[in-house]
Amino acid sequence: MLACLSSLRQRYRDLGSDLEIRIGDPATILPALADRYGADAVVWNVDYSGLAREREAAVRTSLRAHGIDVTTFDDVYLHPPGSITNNAGDPYAVFSYFWEKWTAREPDSPHPSPSPTDLYPVSGPELPTRRKLGCVPPEADVPPGGIEAGTERLAAFCADAIYAYDANRDRPAANGTSRLSPHLKWGTLGIRTVREMVDRAGAEAPNQPGADSCEAFARQLAWRDFYGHVLAEKPDTVSTAYRTYERPIQWRADPDGVQAWKDGMTGFPIVDAGMRQLRREAFMHNRVRMIVASFLTKDLLVDWRTGYAWFRERLVDHDTANDVGGWQWAAGTGTDAQPYFRIFNPTIQGERYDPDADYIRTYVPELQGVATDVIHGWNDLDAADRTTAAPAYPAPILNHADRRELAIEMFETARGGD
């Protein structure tokens, strides 16, 4: 966020103005600023979460009371929440049909930047420090932020890696994802610009697999729009289940298990690698996000909201709609008709998506010199062999097969069975 503010401030300075930064209640600060500069109107892009909408309503009321006009734009999504419905006019609860409608719809072109006339010579307080903002995690090694970094990342991705996206996207060691999520979250890339570049890459694709790969990436942009639709339609789903069961799901309290999960000390290598990447980089590969989410909810049997809160605190790309959507999907309380008993096996996931265990070794130093089959077989090794292979790495903290049975039972009970 600080890198983004710094980048935006530089843009205004280059134009002979500045960015004025205030911290506090926008319903008080914005009318005061508008008065001070004699502004007729305040303009912003709409945010769609429940809290954001409450905030906006308060700011709007306050500005109107001061006789100041408000204009808002839909800028976050390609197709704004509510704009895509099923044939009955209702919101979609399943992605695949949403995707059909989404692809059939012509997207807007990028909007031109406002022309810089009548800029004021403002001077606000300096950027706050990470420490002053209470940044968590202060130690994380985050990628460069800001408009320039975002533009560079998009250009680099669309020039090359996007053609291998479909082949690499589920291989965390390949690092083949776009890494655009922080820029989409912080607004340092416009979604229409992203879509335009992706479409252009698709049109210029050297072959059919390349074009299909670009479409596979566009599908991820559609997921983002989909979860935006879902959250705007049901803002309560930030804290309550999208799908309700007959009885409340009996999640467990397991503070030790949750701590091991957060620390990357569960003894399931792919889970631990993901959780440590999160601490180290404030980022996690998306395939691994699904694996760790399944582990928390279906192996530790802990409420998805505990996991969501941790992601919200640690992820540089935390986005309410995406993270709530993803967590509820993994927990079996969300959109997309899924058999509730579909539970990830962390060992099989590790073998399938990190076959050479390179991702695991990158983030779990205790396993650095350990053979691939020993890493993937960690669950079945006996204690003596574990100690020999990697004395500092923990034994599995639970039995997946047992927990899988308990998870199924937990959902059977919630459905109203015995």
Next chain:
DNA sequence: CTTCCGTTAAT
């Protein structure tokens, strides 16, 4: 025009 199935497919 509404409701009732059969079909399809699901990060």
Next chain:
DNA sequence: TTAACGGAA
């Protein structure tokens, strides 16, 4: 298991 569709009733 179930949303969504679409043709049949």
